[in-house]
Amino acid sequence: MTITQEAQLEGLKQIGRIVADTMQRMAKALEPGMTTAELDRIGQACLDREGAVSAPQSTYGFPGATCISVNEEIAHGIPGTRVINAGDLVNIDVSASKDGFFADTGATWQVGRVRPALDRLCRDGRRATQIGIAQVGAGRQLSGIGNAIGSFAKANGYTLIRNLASHGVGQSLHEYPEEIATWPNRDRRRIEKGLVLTVEPFLSTGGLSATDGDDGWTLYSEPRASCVQYEHTVVATDRGAIIVTMPTPA
Template identity: 75%
Template sequence: MTITQQDDLDGMQEIGRIVANTLQAMTKAVEPGMTTRELDEIGRALLERDGALSAPQSTYAFPGTTCISVNEEIAHGIPGDRRIAVGDLVNIDVSASKNGYFADTGATCRIGPQRPALDRLCRDGKRAMQIGIAQVGAGKPLAGIGRAIGRFASDRGYTLIRNLASHGVGRALHEYPEEIATWPANGDKRRISKGLVLTVEPFLSLGGLWATEGKDGWTLYSEPAAPVVQYEHTVVATDRGALVLTLPG
């Protein structure tokens, strides 16, 4: 989606706040002993309260309101009977629509004390997202996002999952540009147009390179197996840089 009028910006900011508030509430509520289905129910109730529709459900018939992925599950985890435990890494991805506008956000939570390496991974995962967002602006190269994130990851000894990309969003959950690398992709010559709405969502890892699909047809796992974190915002490109749409408020 390319925003050209105030009504579109207002619509995107509204759904952006809704998914951000939902994610914030879910991350605050998550605790040892609860099931991922119970956590998902919190998200469902909040989206319904605010008049929003789960995007994975409405777009892909996903069997949950939000995607909740624990430890070895790195994305698209189906909420169910799995109980969250101390030491888990829990990724929550919330995407929804309202009045025809879609926004997408996500974060990885640490449950209780973590090994120092995983604490650093979480901090640096959020920083990688911020570095990518700093490359968004009207006229800038789209590949600059992945180049900057790639330098950051390489300098700190991390890897990036290279088949889970950022994407355009706005009037659909996934739209043009459908694949925006969050790793170095020197062959991409596209430029960011003013008003373009996109996600920035690197998957930073301690050794993982690829996402592979599990037997349930949804859940994705790291190959080779390694801890992975993901943080995500929906942003719009302006002449002054990126305007983040998925902030709570």
């Protein structure tokens, strides 16, 4: 989607706030002993209250309102009977639509105290996403996003999952430009003013690609390694990126 009117930006900001608030409420509810299905029901209730519709459900028939991935699961985890434990990393990915606008956000959360290496991975995953967002602006090359993230990852001893890309969003969950690399690349496409896209690198301690699990949805890193994902929906302007997936101020 390319924003051309203020009303479009306001509609996008509304759904961006909804998905961000939903993720924050789910994260605050995280505690050892709860199941991923219980956590998903909290997300579903938040979306329902706002009149929003789960995008993975409506677009792909995903068996949950949100994607919840624990530890070795790096994306698209199905909410179910899995019990969340202290020391786990839990990725919550929330995407939804309202009034014809779609937004997508995600983050990896720590349940209690985790190993120092995982704490560092989370911190650097957030930094990698912000570094990518800083490359978004009208007229810039899309390749700048992945090249900047790749430089950061290499300098800090990380790898990047190279088959889970950022993407256009706004009027549907996944739209042009598809396959926006968040790793070093030579993409010659340029970012036009008003373009709506996600920035969502998957930073890992050794993983290189995502592979399918037996359930047809859940993805795992190959080779197996810890991985985190942080994601925002942004709009490109002459002055950089507007992040629309920001939660309501406390």
